């Protein structure tokens with residue numbers, strides 16, 4: 304499709320970006336599925352000696368025209384972002400023959416925050432959670448300065464680069480707020496993550512930096528609940544609403560309970576069975592005491608319980624102010640996070 308190729312050649316030229324040749328892109332494994340895309344781990348190996356770099360490659364599942372347009376917008380968005388706390392764009396791989404083009408991004412080895420927290424809940428501390436919170440907040444401040452509204456801020460879309468660095472990913476729903484307005488009104492709802500939505504997004508499909516702040520509060524709740532899936536926002540909200548509601552009425556019921564001031568409950572501090580993890584679960588009861596004695600003798604102690612400090616829950620509650628204007632900005636949230644980090648230092 305010539306005009307499509309000229310679009311991609313122009314984009315690459317404009318961005319001085321790497322053009323990835325399909326024949327050197329070696330599939331390794333599937334990493335995940337998004338709304339209408341799939342992400343694979345590939346090695347880009349032009350020398351053919353397995354020394355090439357690992358990259359995450361996203362392609363469309365369905366070649367529906369509307370998805371193609373959204374995908375092109377996603378590529379435009381991510382290729383314009385340059386921030387330490389946002390997943391890096393590497394380039395595109397387009398095969399002239401086939402319809403689908405592919406988005407090449409940096410590969411983050413530890414996967415989504417959800418899988419990372421499930422694996423590391425025994426060793427993650429409140430300080431570490433606050434560090435991740437601060438990095439996500441800085442990424443959102445950067446996006447807001449470019450008038451981008453993410454619209455899908457959730458733990459599933461935060462990727463873990465290392466034990467000390469997380470990044471915002473998946474710009475498939477991201478929109479630009481027009482200069483003459485404070486919000487973006489969406490027409491099609493599609494697969495809406497409504498349990499992360501602010502009330503005005505549920506009732507009027509309005510999305511703004513302030514609705515991103517609401518979702519940031521829900522993401523905080525996930526993080527301080529160790530991203531446990533049996534306590535995730537959808538599960539807790541459905542429990543309050545009553546599980547037998549049809550999909551279409553769901554948004555209306557969620558809006559009503561939020562209007563009546565119901566909010567997600569403070570994450571119960573649930574320090575997991577830390578010692579068992581440290582000792583290793585395969586020890587018999589009788590030997591347990593001995594092993595526990597040994598590790599204590601080696602000066603191992605329970606890490607500070609990563610319970611949800613009151614200041615953090617109050618931060619969530621501020622993000623969940625019903626009236627969007629009264630919600631804090633991401634820069635104000637940064638100050639609150641810094642002050643919580645101070646408490647953790649003392």
Ligand SMILES: N#CCCn1cc(-c2nc(Nc3ccc(C4CCNCC4)cc3)nc3c2CCN3)cn1
Pocket residue numbers: 334335336337338340341342359361390408409410411412413414415418462472473
């Ligand atoms: N569309 C869409 C859906 C969103 N999505 C984004 C990615 C993604 N994953 C990674 N890395 C990654 C992912 C999973 C694992 C493991 C986790 C444990 N179980 C086995 C797999 C490891 C590392 N790096 C990326 C990306 C995008 C940019 N860089 C995957 N899905």
